[in-house]
Amino acid sequence: MSAPATAVPAGGGFAPLRHTAFAVLWAATVLGNTGTFMRDVASGWLVTDLSASPAAVAAIQAAGTLPVFLLAVPAGVLSDILDRRRFLIAVQLLLGLVSLTLLVLAATGAMTVSALVALTFVGGIGAALMAPTWQSIVPELVPRAELKSAVALNSLGVNIARAIGPAAGGLLLAAFGAAFTYGVDLASYVIVIAALLWWKRPANEDDGLSERFGGALRAGLRYIRFSRELHVVLLRALFFFAFASAIWALLPLIARDLLGGGAAFYGALLGSVGGGAILGAVLMPWVRSRLGVDGLMLAAAVVIAAASATLALSPPQWAAILVLLAMGAAWIAALTTLNATAQAVLPNWVRGRGLAVYLTVFNGAMAGGSLTWGFVAQVAGLSGALVASALGLLAVGLALHRLPLPAGEADLTPSNHWPEPILAAPVPGDRGPVLILIEYEIDPEDRSAFLAALARQSQARRRDGAFNWGVTEDAANPRAIVEWFTVESWAEHLRQHRRASHADADVHAEIRRFHIGAEPPRVRHYLSLS
Template sequence: MSDTSHGATAPAPQPGAFAPLRQPVFAVLWAATVLGNIGSFMRDVASSWLVTDLSASPTAVALIQTAATLPIFLLAIPAGVLSDILDRRRFLIFVQLVLAAVSGTLLVLSHTGALTVEYLIALTFVGGIGAALMGPTWQSIVPELVPRSDLKGAVALNSLGINIARSIGPAAGGLILASFGAAATYGIDVLSYVFVIAALLWWKRPPAGDTALSENFLGAFRAGMRYTRASKELHVVLLRAAVFFLFASSVWALLPLVARQMLGGSAGFYGVLLGAVGAGAIGGALVMPRLRARLDADGMMLLASLLTAAVMGALVFAPPKWLAVALLLVLGLGWIVALTTLNSVAQSILPNWVRGRGLAVYLTVFNGAMAAGSLGWGLVAQQVGVPMTLVAGAVGLVVAGLVFHRVRLPAGEADLQASNHWPEPLLAEPVAHDRGPVMIQVEYRVRKEDRPAFLDAMKRLSLERRRDGAYAWGVHEHTADPERVMEWFLVESWAEHLRQHHRVSHADADLQSDVLRFHIGPDKPEVHHFLAL
């Protein structure tokens, strides 16, 4: 049943920052991922440098960045669907093979001198597709690798790993590129995928179980969107993420101009600033367990907003370069606090059957808010200048942080494991899985004086019905017998209703128990199933 009970006992001690690494599978996959990301950053450095050799056009340089990031925005949700309907381990191996083929092709073309801007952009776009497919899937497997108590720590370690790779990869890529050439840099990236694929092959993921009710792509897409529309908890996470990243994107959009115009720095100094963000994020990941012991998720988000806004406000005064580097360390701390908090909350409220799709929606909101915010703040800076835009972004972030602090993030403590407590439907004869729509009716008897409380409980239950597959829901009373109340909901197919049976969690069972306590009949409520003719 639900594990949301609260007692007067002292809170359990927070696991250490590296506690998830005690899980051998997580440790191996985490290390392999760090190596893989280092290789990817090395590849990106080589591609960004090579395009300047191949063309002097700024448009060509910009197209490389667009080709790398556009697929992530466009394909995050389809990638989440695939991660939920396919075997995640095999899917990740396939994506790694695609990415290795991209880098291998770049290696051959650069070694033979056949690489052109068109080839580089096209291969970068394919690499972006691979990154888009991998993102939701890789995040979705984390709860499979660690116990629930280590989930937040595992999410923080994943962020730490990315920042470790970001700190090492570009520098190592630039050094190898200058010393041995682009082909060697791409070759090392190919080698990094070998380690990742080997780790995934070593991981003996438990079989998914019964596949008779496997979803197809379009059906899974619709189910994911239904869940997203009906999940109030996910709405809160998406809202908090959109607001934070919309304002926080101002410092990222304007940082190159801050480095060049306000601080008088070179491209090298800009790289130092970015490295400081990564180093601050690494430090932040190490202190996260202590922060979580003192602050809940809402407190963490307010802290991230205040730290980020303080850095933006301090940069307005064009501080000395050494102080600017120190400020960017603080920015890295605030950034990883926000990223880890939002991601871990999203992970904790999503059941396994829809986790990839839910995380994909989160990633789409994140990338969309960053892209829209960057564009908007750039236009504002063009009108009022960089310093005033930083002030506006900082003030907006503080105000939004204080206002939305009241929109509480979900605790993420509900038991989302399948309860499997629904009995199998009675059938006169077998029903084809694609038959539908299906109407399910549940008949209750409720005292008139209990009606308001019953309807409140039914309202909460309706969201569960919609999250798990219903596309319409309602409740009606009998005209001749007001105590006779009928709940009904529609599901698109018989197979989708059978999936509902396996999706209902222990937390959902608690919601149903709240409704059933108002039922006064001698037996359980009658359940009827009707198929469209």
């Protein structure tokens, strides 16, 4: 069944802009992304002056995208264990230094292909480090009810920058040269850093339980492994974008070979996609309120499939522009819905790591899909590839409609409802592993319902830090049931206390209602001696 329709936030899709911090950072991000697209245009053109080799041009593209695959998950870890504001400032300084170096090399005539590739790679590292962190701060800037609209506005901002940046970069490059264009990009980082310095985000508190990189990586992967709600989002994103990537991958060839256009017409098609994205961001809250998130995803699949099939028929150029306008609206609807749902099912302590995995799946689906559809087009022709992608996307959209997206409405903020452990003496944080036993007394008639509730709780135990979990009964007393789980260290167990959410507290309360003992369930902590 589809998720219930949600109400449109007061103020519509632009409601988050009423919050000053979000509006300032959003505007700064649009300017920063516009500068990045200008830099990419300058680098892409400059490499053709330095070398006529297609391999050199391809190396620039690979250098900018490869870090996303290599560093997305480590970047997510860093965004969770470091102060996100300071981390973003540091990344912006790195990117500003890249643009400054490019400016100096271009102005002095000392630029080489190898230097351009190396600096583009460093810029890609900065982009990879920044992406999950930018997305992680959105829930800190707007109320939960406006999260989907805020994510849509972020996507809209990227499309605005994509529409303005390349065109402005081309004009500046033609009029003033590569060095000046790099200088404008450098100025955009100054604006972003100023906005981040203005934002007064509460500082992270370090009380000795702050995570270190290795442990944070393990904890994040463990959470993702046992988060069934996130699995649904990742599965739907993987299949949707793998099939929907065909138009993106083949668009230059569609413009030239199927529609008989040149470079200007290709730019018009890209602009139409961007315009459709803006239209989709405006209309999406209204559409979502009537279709629900699953209905919206199915509608997006149908529209993109129809766009692919229509383009395969070589329509007139004006009709193709209209088709891509609709495709852009559907694309932004699907992209925003999946991204916002991923954010909604992740608690703050692991949000960067979870979003990094989501971004890895998204980029992997786009890259793998692009390669696949390029190969299919070689074998079956452009029209054949577009029709195949349309049929595949329709089939996937209908099949995944039976796997509803999670509502993402659970309260994942810390509840602090676990009592502090009783200790005979202070325990070093690195001591472990730790075995925790919880002893219940259960009426035999309630055993099945109790075990079902306990199974739901086991997912939270594993997500929040347990590497093993089980339930046992007393052979001499079938009313006595013990839940047990193990964590890698005492510090990790204390973090587990902090990670327990209000949603977890509801499950705990349900389990406690089955306990018939005169005293609360007894909790014991056992520390390894080996």
